[in-house]
Amino acid sequence: MNFWKIINLAAWALSVYLLFVMFTDFFKVESGRKSGTKEAGELE
Amino acid sequence: MSTTKIERLSKVLGPMHIWALGVGIVLVGEFMGWNFTIAKGGSIGAIIACWIMGLLYVSLVMVNTEMGSVMPEAGGQYTMAKYLLGPLAAFNVGLMLVFEYVMLEAADALVVGEILKTLSPQINSLPYIILTLVGLTYLNYRGVYATLTFNFIITAIAYVSIFVLLFATKFYFPSESLLRLPELTNGLPYGWIGIVGAFQFGIWFYLGVEGTALAAEECRSTSRSLPVGALTGMVTLLIGATVTWFVCSGLVHSKELGSSVYPLFDAARATKMPFVIVMLFIGTILSCMASANGCITDASRAWFAMSRDTLISEAFAAVHPRYNTPYRAIIFLLPIAIAFGFTGLLDQVITFSILSALLVYALSAYMMFKFRRMFPLGSIERGYVAPWHPLPSVILLILTLGTLVGMYFGYWVNMISGFSFYLIASLWFVLYRYKKVDTEKLLSAGVENWPRPEGY
Numbered sequence: 001m002n003f004w005k006i007i008n009l010a011a012w013a014l015s016v017y018l019l020f021v022m023f024t025d026f027f028k029v030e031s032g033r034k035s036g037t038k039e040a041g042e043l044e
Numbered sequence: 045m046s047t048t049k050i051e052r053l054s055k056v057l058g059p060m061h062i063w064a065l066g067v068g069i070v071l072v073g074e075f076m077g078w079n080f081t082i083a084k085g086g087s088i089g090a091i092i093a094c095w096i097m098g099l100l101y102v103s104l105v106m107v108n109t110e111m112g113s114v115m116p117e118a119g120g121q122y123t124m125a126k127y128l129l130g131p132l133a134a135f136n137v138g139l140m141l142v143f144e145y146v147m148l149e150a151a152d153a154l155v156v157g158e159i160l161k162t163l164s165p166q167i168n169s170l171p172y173i174i175l176t177l178v179g180l181t182y183l184n185y186r187g188v189y190a191t192l193t194f195n196f197i198i199t200a201i202a203y204v205s206i207f208v209l210l211f212a213t214k215f216y217f218p219s220e221s222l223l224r225l226p227e228l229t230n231g232l233p234y235g236w237i238g239i240v241g242a243f244q245f246g247i248w249f250y251l252g253v254e255g256t257a258l259a260a261e262e263c264r265s266t267s268r269s270l271p272v273g274a275l276t277g278m279v280t281l282l283i284g285a286t287v288t289w290f291v292c293s294g295l296v297h298s299k300e301l302g303s304s305v306y307p308l309f310d311a312a313r314a315t316k317m318p319f320v321i322v323m324l325f326i327g328t329i330l331s332c333m334a335s336a337n338g339c340i341t342d343a344s345r346a347w348f349a350m351s352r353d354t355l356i357s358e359a360f361a362a363v364h365p366r367y368n369t370p371y372r373a374i375i376f377l378l379p380i381a382i383a384f385g386f387t388g389l390l391d392q393v394i395t396f397s398i399l400s401a402l403l404v405y406a407l408s409a410y411m412m413f414k415f416r417r418m419f420p421l422g423s424i425e426r427g428y429v430a431p432w433h434p435l436p437s438v439i440l441l442i443l444t445l446g447t448l449v450g451m452y453f454g455y456w457v458n459m460i461s462g463f464s465f466y467l468i469a470s471l472w473f474v475l476y477r478y479k480k481v482d483t484e485k486l487l488s489a490g491v492e493n494w495p496r497p498e499g500y
Contacts, residue, residue, distance in 0.1 A: 002166065004164050004166035004167055005166065007167070008166075008167065008168045008171055009171075011171035011172055011174075011175045012171045012174075012175075014175055014179075015171060015174045015175045015178045015179075018175075018178050018179055018182045019178055021182070022178075022181070022182050022185055022375070023375075025185075026371065026375060029364060029365060029371070032365070033362070
């Protein structure tokens with residue numbers, strides 16, 4: 001496998017990793033809101 | 045009385061961040077796109093169009109800054125429209141802002157992928173387009189302070205790269221200068237009508253600088269940060285635009301320059317200096333990233349503000365408990381930007397973005413007249429007063445309509461499609477959404493802070 005193919009794969013991997021990190025946090029916040037442990041927002 | 049808690053964004057931004065937001069979104073237009081003015085109006089037509097469009101944007105920034113400095117809410121021109129024109133116009137302005145910035149963001153990411161492909165034919169542009177959009181979305185998700193500090197750094201590097209190119213030409217020593225303006229420029233081949241034709245591409249030098257007003261709510265002091273950041277940003281762009289024209293016209297023949305994809309990069313290649321070529325390559329990529337980054341910030345603020353005001357579903361009005369960002373709006377707009385990026389139709393995407401922007405400009409001129417009539421000078425405290433009113437609004441309106449006419453000759457199908465889209469969206473709003481709008485929430489911030497407007 002040549003250099004550029006590895007770089008292409010690394011870009012894919014980094015994109016997937018960032019999506020994973022962002023959505024993990026997103027769902028954590030959303031479940032916090034549902035269970036009422038949120039610090040800000042939502043209807044009172 | 046509503047018992048709903050209103051979500052607020054954190055106040056962390058200063059003039060530097062507002063500068064980075066405005067200049068960051070726009071600077072990509074100096075690295076590509078503006079040069080089509082040369083194909084339309086010739087070398088002299090291009091610089092005249094650049095300055096006339098500069099006049100349009102100086103007027104726009106003055107108008108926006110006066111209105112924005114008294115409305116410290118996210119949403120910029122959308123917020124102005126909701127107080128000055130009513131819910132239907134506000135819905136349309138909000139939608140136009142969202143599409144202007146989301147489409148520009150998609151176009152920027154497409155260009156990053158295309159530029160990287162020039163390094164090697166084995167580079168596949170798709171992962172880099174996705175990585176750009178996802179990476180910048182994540183940055184925006186994590187906090188506006190870090191996002192716009194990052195934007196400041198990459199925008200400054202991209203801007204400096206233009207001056208590296210300028211000084212590399214040794215323009216200051218006529219005997220050694222690489223610039224050959226008399227030989228490479230073609231004057232005004234199509235006369236004055238060519239200048240009008242060049243308007244639609246001349247706006248690339250400044251398109252998006254009005255986005256500074258969208259971060260009004262997040263400024264530590266809106267009445268200081270917004271005028272200082274927006275007006276210094278405009279001066280930065282006027283200097284950058286003139287230097288860009290000067291250096292590109294002196295290094296690349298007008299025939300090639302009029303159809304170049306990356307005019308500044310081509311100008312750097314004409315110097316045959318490796319360091320300058322690398323700097324401009326980096327500058328081009330960073331300018332695209334800065335633009336996409338600022339577009340994510342602005343589009344999400346417009347979407348968030350519309351949601352908080354109940355003009356669209358309230359689901360997008362949530363603020364992240366730790367990062368204080370409109371996180372749902374930021375994430376919601378990501379797949380839309382990716383979808384536009386996947387179309388690959390760069391010119392169509394950009395044309396819709398420009399049309400949306402021009403419609404907002406025309407409405408901004410009208411709003412300024414109404415603002416001064418409803419709240420005359422002295423009736424409310426202004427952070428900035430636009431001088432010579434109504435001259436800036438008149439100039440803004442005339443030049444915007446002139447640009448729309450110029451655009452009609454080349455892209456009339458796109459314009460009719462765009463108008464049809466906003467008409468259908470308006471029908472949806474009037475027939476379905478309007479009955480769900482909470483007018484108390486919509487106007488509460490203004491009602492609390494301002495006296496009753498004159499004539500109401």
